[in-house]
Amino acid sequence: MDTFRICIVFLVTNLGILENVNGFKNVALRKPASMNGYRDENPPSLAVDGNATTHIHTPDGPSPPVSWWEVDLLNTYYIFSVSITNRDCCNNRLKNFTVDLISGDSDPITRLCHYYPGNILKSATEVIECDELLTARKVKITMTNRHLDFAEVSIKGLHACGDLQFTLNAGVRRQDTALKQMVVGSTATCAVKCRAEIDCDAFQTMTSADSLTCQLLVGHDGNTANDNNWNYYTFQG
Structure with missing residues (x-):
């Protein structure tokens, strides 16, 4: 069966689940994560551990000019939404950030998913839909002139069969x-x-x-x- 037919069979089989956004698989759960600096007790993996009581945090000290966190999904997915849950602190810290999608090619391309202009209240979850339907292997969250800290990221995705x-x-x-x-x-x-x-x-x-x-x-x-x-x-x- 060719790749096109395999993908269609997969989708027809799973369409009943896919039509309900809450039924999408969280493709970020326990995947490898990284960031450009963190406190030892708040590593990047805590944002994809499935536990909203843990959180990531950039190093102590002055706010860095740029902070970023990234998860490698290990495969290429259609990205439908990125949900971010803030930690139980700091209503005005997680704000004005960018969600980018990075391809898994040998020459990766970074494309904008969405710029979020505003703040996420403590312990609140914001569901961010990409401006266009895109595929990505990595999802990156970037914020400037602030410490980056939040509890959890959940990514609703669908495996992109072949490419x-x-x-x-x-x-x-x-x-x-x-x-x-x-x-x-x-x-x-x-x-x-x-x-x-x-x-x-x-x-x-x-x-x-x-x-x-x-x-x-x-x-x-x-x-x-x-x-x-x-x-x-x-x-x-």
Whole structure:
């Protein structure tokens, strides 16, 4: 069975779980983690130990100009969301940070998942969805001019079979008749719907004030038009 068919079978088998975001596997749990400096009693591994009562912490002293923490997922995954739980301290410390995704290629590429402008209150959990559906092997959290400390990171991901990926064509709309059209909760859900549909090779989304329209499309090619209301994704396999 070719790689494409293997991935489709996998997704069809697991679709009932994948449609519920709480059913996604936490692909960061107990994976190797690192950071650019830490106190001996607060190593980077404590952010992925599954225990929200432990926490990581940069070294004591003045706030560093840049602090970062990173987890290696050991495989390439579609990243749907990154949940960060703050420690039971310091309402105003964990704020204004960047979540980046790093590819697992021999020449790694770093892409922005999301910049979080604000603070996470003590003991609170914030679920951060990436601005676009991307794949990554590593997830990195960076903050400037502050100590970096938090309790736990949970990453909702789906294994990217082979290196199959969707390519974004922003501000473009396919004019073909859609295979299926539906309202979904996120771009990630639309992507999963396409991966599970045997005839789907591409999809496109339109965001309105209160919904996201998802259209599944057949074929990699078709008539397109510039339309800032739509984002068109082609399936690369």
